[in-house]
Amino acid sequence: MSKESRKFKVPDELANLYDFANSLDVRHFTHHGVQHVQSDALTDPRELAAWMSEHGLLAVGARITPAMFDAALQLRTGVRTYLECDPIERRKDKDAIRPLSNALRAFPLVVEASNDRDMALGPARSDPLAGLSAIAAELYVGSVKGTLDRLKMCAAEECRRVFFDRSKPATRRWCMSTLCGNRMKTRTYRARHRNID
Numbered sequence: 001m002s003k004e005s006r007k008f009k010v011p012d013e014l015a016n017l018y019d020f021a022n023s024l025d026v027r028h029f030t031h032h033g034v035q036h037v038q039s040d041a042l043t044d045p046r047e048l049a050a051w052m053s054e055h056g057l058l059a060v061g062a063r064i065t066p067a068m069f070d071a072a073l074q075l076r077t078g079v080r081t082y083l084e085c086d087p088i089e090r091r092k093d094k095d096a097i098r099p100l101s102n103a104l105r106a107f108p109l110v111v112e113a114s115n116d117r118d119m120a121l122g123p124a125r126s127d128p129l130a131g132l133s134a135i136a137a138e139l140y141v142g143s144v145k146g147t148l149d150r151l152k153m154c155a156a157e158e159c160r161r162v163f164f165d166r167s168k169p170a171t172r173r174w175c176m177s178t179l180c181g182n183r184m185k186t187r188t189y190r191a192r193h194r195n196i197d
């Protein structure tokens, strides 16, 4: 669990998924006169290894190959494309489902029985990339529990941050209403007034 996921009270079962989706930061809005700088925490295999280590998903000394790195990026693209889609639409939108399903083939899961906890989904892979199968397991658990429907992408084009919607009706469209919501509302207001003038 990361500082960010704790700060925004993302449920534990989605914490890695949330962080993984947000490892790409495409925010480019201006806030209080300062332009947000875009960043990508996963630009090469070494960075992916560091990210996985930080999240406890990589064995010490394990090496990520370029092919593993490609599989991870495909998974992130699939996850972001899926989450960008409205939760009701996601289920039937082939363009949202296909890239994610294709990417998930590289992360097969097995049921792990244990005598000291409930059964869990673990990686079928046994190479260094196995830890990233946690993302596939979280997608599955979130989908079964219904919490995945609350994981959304901010509707503001200049934001696109993935957030967990804690509102009761689960109808939030912006990661932060005080930030992205206000910006969008101001813009709509201005556009409407321009039309009247």
Ligand SMILES: [Zn+2]
Pocket: 154, 155, 156, 159, 160, 161, 174, 175, 176, 180
């Ligand atoms: Zn936003």
